[in-house]
Amino acid sequence: MSTPAPASPTVARPAATVVLLRDAPQPGPGGATVQVFLQRRVAGMAFAGGMTVFPGGGVDTGDRPDPGLWRGPGADWWARQFGCTPDEAGPLVVAAVRETFEECGVLLAGPGAVDPAARDDLVGRRRTMNDVLSAAALPLQADLLAPWARWVTPDAEPRRYDTAFFVAAVPEGQEADARTTEAVEATWWYPADALAGARRGELRLMPPTQHTLEEIAGYADVAGVLAAAQSRVVRVHRPVVHRDGRRVVVTVPGDPALRFDVDGLI
Template sequence: MVRQVSTGGAAEPVVPRPAATVLLLRDAPDVPAGGTPLQVFLQRRVAGMAFAGGMTVFPGGGVDPGDTPDPSRWAGPDAHWWGRRLVCEPELAGALVQAAVRETFEECGVLLAAPPGGRTTVDPVLAGVLSQGREDLVARRRTLADLLAATGLVLRADLLHAWARWITPPSNPRRYDTVFFTAIVPAGQEADAATTEAVEAGWWHPAEALDRWQDGEIELMAPTLRTLQQIAEFPDAASVHAAAARRVVTPMIPKVRRDGSRIVVVIPGDPEYANAVDHLRPGGRRP
């Protein structure tokens, strides 16, 4: 990240840091009456964190120097394919995919990797090795590429689809250029809340999260809000994941505006974009 510098008394916007976020999806084992099975994994970040403190978010984080992919430990679309998909250079695209897999493993314990040509189910012996490997990744004692090589696994880039690319507004002192991916939890794996970056984590029906936000019980940033509103229209995890494969990914800086009691996310090209702001809280409970 580049620090702000003074130019004639005006601060230059911070250069956004590349980041990856994953909409980790599943179908709920128990579906509420009249509801749909779709659930997404959400975390409420520690309040004192420098970026998005106290916000409820999808798992993810910034690209690290160690997120350079090893082609020999990679299965699925390559970095050049992802570069075209994400509208960026192949080197960055590969690092974004690698970061998405690493962050999902670090924050949720779900690993989008498998033996070459094999299944993503983790056997008990490998689970023990990966548990220690997860701690090493969080402590930055090793990279994901190191862990994959040590376990004989390959990263499964084919298990990810790109949903969107959001850039933090220029007014924010910490900015990210974040690709939102979708992924369905592989059979035999479970997401957990074993991360120091969140005070709680779990599976939410999108509509439930939106209701809790509207009632002021959780806070959502504009990209999270917009994404939850979008996926709430789908019945199950497979349909969201399939839709992601067909979406056009365009870098966008979101803003928000009020529409009565509702907060609406607007993007460049919207007639109200010039009058929108970077962040708003819900204006009390719904009538």
């Protein structure tokens, strides 16, 4: 994060992030089994360099829903959850599926397999998600995703995103991997352990990641997270960066409980 705010804030680009979940073979802190997949981004990246994040990224022009390749709630339903238009919601879901496959090899589509070269083709923008699924005759499974939150990057940032946060369990028979050029490491974490690592300075978390981990840490297993998502009202968080004495902090207007010290991120 950076200060001061520009005279005219950059328009926030639509983006999607997926909190990928699994139940670990052995219980973790407090007896919980739920784990999340986190990636530490390459330090030199223009946005969130060196941060530990969930898989995700900006919506691309090719992220257009194809009704013939769609299974689960439609764009109208997703629009109501995220407080946007159907024309905005459909691409968010496609971007969530594409980014998850690109960054960790988990395909929220099928069941079935795609061409082994498909992942590299998506990363290189040689094919779209619809191209890949159509060639394999696989539907995109929007019903494997659930809405969780929406975060808008502060006006002070030169790169801004309006990000839909989804939760999803890894489909049976699939494994998340670390084969991405955007991260130097990626693995499964108990949320409580990731938060403890951040407090020790071993991980660097942006406020949306930290808050989401704090929320997920309140559930014992994946089933609990997904059940909560079904009745959850998606909140739009619009944090602001400011100084509190000699500290730089991020706060969310209207929610005094959301306050983050970000001195290490400036």
